[in-house]
Amino acid sequence: MDAARGPKGFPPNIERSLSQILESLAHIxxxxxxxxxxxxxxxxxxxxxxxxxxxxxAGRAPKISIASIAASxxxxxxxxxxxxxxxxxxxxxxxxxxxxxxxxxWITDKQYIGTRKSPRPLRFEGKGATFSSLVxxxxxxxxxxxxxxxxxxxxxxHQDETDTIRLVRKAGKIPPTTAxxxxxxxxxxxxxxxxxxxxxxxxxxxxxxxxSLNFDSVPQALGAVRILSERRExxxxxxxxxxxxxxxxxxxKVDVTVAVAAATPYLVSLSARTQRRAKK
Numbered sequence: 423m424d425a426a427r428g429p430k431g432f433p434p435n436i437e438r439s440l441s442q443i444l445e446s447l448a449h450i451x452x453x454x455x456x457x458x459x460x461x462x463x464x465x466x467x468x469x470x471x472x473x474x475x476x477x478x479x480a481g482r483a484p485k486i487s488i489a490s491i492a493a494s495x496x497x498x499x500x501x502x503x504x505x506x507x508x509x510x511x512x513x514x515x516x517x518x519x520x521x522x523x524x525x526x527x528w529i530t531d532k533q534y535i536g537t538r539k540s541p542r543p544l545r546f547e548g549k550g551a552t553f554s555s556l557v558x559x560x561x562x563x564x565x566x567x568x569x570x571x572x573x574x575x576x577x578x579x580h581q582d583e584t585d586t587i588r589l590v591r592k593a594g595k596i597p598p599t600t601a602x603x604x605x606x607x608x609x610x611x612x613x614x615x616x617x618x619x620x621x622x623x624x625x626x627x628x629x630x631x632x633x634s635l636n637f638d639s640v641p642q643a644l645g646a647v648r649i650l651s652e653r654r655e656x657x658x659x660x661x662x663x664x665x666x667x668x669x670x671x672x673x674x675k676v677d678v679t680v681a682v683a684a685a686t687p688y689l690v691s692l693s694a695r696t697q698r699r700a701k702k
Contacts, residue, residue: 450603455576455594457519469495470505520561521573525592527560541589546570546581553587606683613679630681647684654682 451461473494477486488506492499518526528534528541533551536542546566547554554566561569570587573579576594581587637643661678 447607450600454596454600455519455521456596457522460519466495466497466501467505467508469497470502474506519594520564521569521576521578522593523562524557524560524569524573525578525589527556528589529592531556531559543586543588546585546587606681610679610681613677616677650682650684654680 470491473491474486476494477490488499488502491497491506492502495502497505534542534544534556542551544551544553544556546552553570557564557566557569564572570579570581574581578589578591578594579587580590635643635646637646658680661680665676
């Protein structure tokens with residue numbers, strides 16, 4: 423193995439950056455109950471789409487072979503063929519998480535369905551149909567207690583004071599912050615992708631800075647967020663004035679993405695704040 427490269431053949435800096443990106447994305451997905459099988463399903467489709475587009479951009483023959491896409495992506499030819507036939511992500515088979523498999527069994531297995539064809543309330547363990555027997559049947563090797571905690575975290579079940587467990591929803595509740603985070607990420611990644619695709623011989627100018635701002639109250643923090651939004655608009659206008667407003671007569675194009683992300687203000691513990699003041 424080349425000492426200047428990582429175990430997969432990537433330069434160490436690329437592997438480190440890619441690992442950091444995936445770890446941050448994984449935090450968002452795990453908190454929302456989006457499973458690894460679901461991500462890998464979408465990743466397969468994305469890789470096939472990217473490989474097909476790159477060969478079209480390179481001016482290859484209109485008919486792109488399945489073998490060439492398989493060679494570029496590392497997928498097998500049957501996998502590539504199946505993805506190309508399906509057409510898009512939404513038409514591929516959904517890969518359910520373990521919690522969704524348990525919920526699916528709860529609403530389809532006659533042993534766990536009540537008289538009104540609704541999922542029966544279950545005891546955690548005991549004789550007959552219980553939550554533990556349901557988990558053994560549909561979750562593979564996941565223990566019942568761990569599955570109960572996970573389904574509670576995803577707000578899929580409710581356990582009352584009598585330890586009776588009821589199914590609330592058949593899929594995890596995805597918080598609005600997840601949708602907001604992914605919407606914020608997409609434009610930034612998209613413009614970087616286009617830059618790498620069309621300007622392969624030039625370096626990409628990109629720098630992202632992270633700042634943590636401290637305030638004495640939540641209203642002050644919210645006011646700062648509003649000011650950030652106003653300054654972002656003014657900054658965009660100043661950048662637009664650098665270029666020309668006649669795209670037909672221009673000979674060069676530069677794509678610029680400006681991202682301003684501000685998380686909801688959260689309270690700092692009194693002990694941590696006291697420690698910071700003591701250091702001053």
